[in-house]
Amino acid sequence: MRADARRNRERVLRTAQQLFATEGLGISLDEIARRAGVGPGTVHRHFPTKEALYLAVAIDQLRQLVMEGEALADTDDPAALFTLLSRMMASGAENAAVKSALTAAEFDLRSAAPNVATDLTRQVAGLLERAHSAGVVRPDLAVDEVMALVAGAFAAIRHADAEISRERSAHIAQIILDGLRPPPR
Template sequence: MSRQLPEHDPAASPAAHRSGRALRADARRNRERVLQTAQQLFAQEGLSVSLDEIARRAGVGPGTVHRHFPSKEALYLAVSIDQLERLVAEAAALAAGEDPAAVFTLLSRMMANGAENSTVKSALTAAEFDLRTAAPDVAADLTGYVTELLDRARTAGLVRADVTPGEVMALVAGAFAAIQHAEAQTDPARAARIGGIILDGIRAGSR
């Protein structure tokens, strides 16, 4: 039996659909604004900044922040996943190109991102959150692009023949710790130098 529609359904009107799409678009923009603001404030001022202050700086109401992120931990996780998704987008763009050394560009960006978000990552670790578990598809996509770009660099003779994607990902994680140990999180040039020294170890002829 076919479902009979009511004689007049305002929600089914073109205007209502346009309004719903606009509302969803506004909600997405507000969420993105909150995430970007939170990431900046966490990096600049630490984790003690309140959700209400993040809302004020983002130009949205406190209710908007609390609706999307009911706790500080939920916001930490969302910020980290958002940054991971941005890295995947950058990786996809690099994979679409033809630069044989693109893997070094991606790994450098990953290290810089880790340094910029080290405070949030530390909070997630303390709360026993693992991004590979919380966002397995995104993490797998990033690892896949690293593998693809590493293979390209290996074919071009730019990286050691024996280095594996797992080892490269471990080096990136180690770079986060090295940058933090050197207290270089807020010094992009120094963080980049430390990352560069680490990456030199996977270049062809480095043994």
């Protein structure tokens, strides 16, 4: 892909993500194009359907989380796991409408982007191992349980109608994260 095409695609993804979160999924591809500062043909060339754009936005979010995990892995912070999980839950809350649309369309991100999902799980596993070594998480916690709790957080945030309130969704996420810490002695 040419550099200008790649920049346009990125601009469309960022704009779509923001608009889906703030204005909902009813926004048209043409309006996304207008707000991204590109022509409608550019959007339709990269994303022939709205579902393709939903999927691209969701995969892009996962890739961003992988990069955040990589950056956190380069730090010495033994509790970096909590930072990444908090960001994952916030991302899930921000993109709840997109995730719901993908579920309704019977898209599974793990199937649609298996490498990205695997990379994210690998980042969580590495940070979990560091957290275990430092004693900042429960010793009986496994990576598949952590990933299940993150998915459960999305459901809890949606159930509490907290997707539009960063404070409420962060509070719910914090309750879940507190449960990962070792019990007091």
